[in-house]
Amino acid sequence: MVPKADGTLRLCTDFRRVNSVTVPDPFPLPRIEDLLDRIGKSKYLTKLDMKRGYWQVPLDDVSVPISAFVTPYGHFQRRYMPFGLRNAPATFFRLVSTLLMGLESFCAAYLDDIIIFSDTWEENLAHIRAVLTRIRSEKLTRSPSKCHFAVAEVDYLGHHIGLGRVQPRAQKVKALLDFSAPTTRKHLAQISACLSDLLKNGTKSRHACPTY
Numbered sequence: 001m002v003p004k005a006d007g008t009l010r011l012c013t014d015f016r017r018v019n020s021v022t023v024p025d026p027f028p029l030p031r032i033e034d035l036l037d038r039i040g041k042s043k044y045l046t047k048l049d050m051k052r053g054y055w056q057v058p059l060d061d062v063s064v065p066i067s068a069f070v071t072p073y074g075h076f077q078r079r080y081m082p083f084g085l086r087n088a089p090a091t092f093f094r095l096v097s098t099l100l101m102g103l104e105s106f107c108a109a110y111l112d113d114i115i116i117f118s119d120t121w122e123e124n125l126a127h128i129r130a131v132l133t134r135i136r137s138e139k140l141t142r143s144p145s146k147c148h149f150a151v152a153e154v155d156y157l158g159h160h161i162g163l164g165r166v167q168p169r170a171q172k173v174k175a176l177l178d179f180s181a182p183t184t185r186k187h188l189a190q191i192s193a194c195l196s197d198l199l200k201n202g203t204k205s206r207h208a209c210p211t212y
Contacts, residue, residue, distance in 0.1 A: 029111070041164050044118045047115050048116070054081045096111070096112070
């Protein structure tokens with residue numbers, strides 16, 4: 001059981017043996033930079049988050065026994081696609097891409113994170129209706145607590161976007177802002193040594209860069 005950012009737990013299974021004999025699915029994920037360039041200048045943003053995204057994809061009869069795992073309480077098989085399978089991201093994003101086909105002019109997605117971008121309030125409402133209609137028609141569900149509707153700024157894919165800007169999230173840069181500058185020659189030498197080692201061709205740093 002792995003804790004998630006919201007404090008809930010996620011059941012994870014070790015699928016390394018299965019993944020080692022799985023033929024990879026080459027369906028591509030979008031480049032995050034391309035997505036951010038498309039949406040950063042929009043005035044109204046709506047972010048929709050899929051609720052237990054992978055678990056909305058049913059497994060076929062052949063895949064169910066392959067998903068099995070053992071616990072002290074018994075042997076279990078999954079009925080829906082779990083996290084950790086090699087082709088799970090490609091399979092899920094193919095579903096999302098098909099779902100949003102034809103809406104690319106105002107809608108983008110990265111796995112289960114869908115964002116709607118518009119220049120006016122009225123457009124954003126119409127765009128939200130179009131996307132939610134697609135989602136409902138396929139009987140998929142969203143997580144209301146993680147959705148943001150018609151806002152000027154929002155956190156998306158590790159960035160803070162809106163008002164014509166694309167910036168790193170504050171939490172991402174906090175470690176850099178809180179980093180203490182070296183105060184002694186010894187600390188400065190330790191930092192310099194590990195960086196100098198990395199400049200030497202074909203060698204690894206002999207020194208561990210210190211943390212403060």
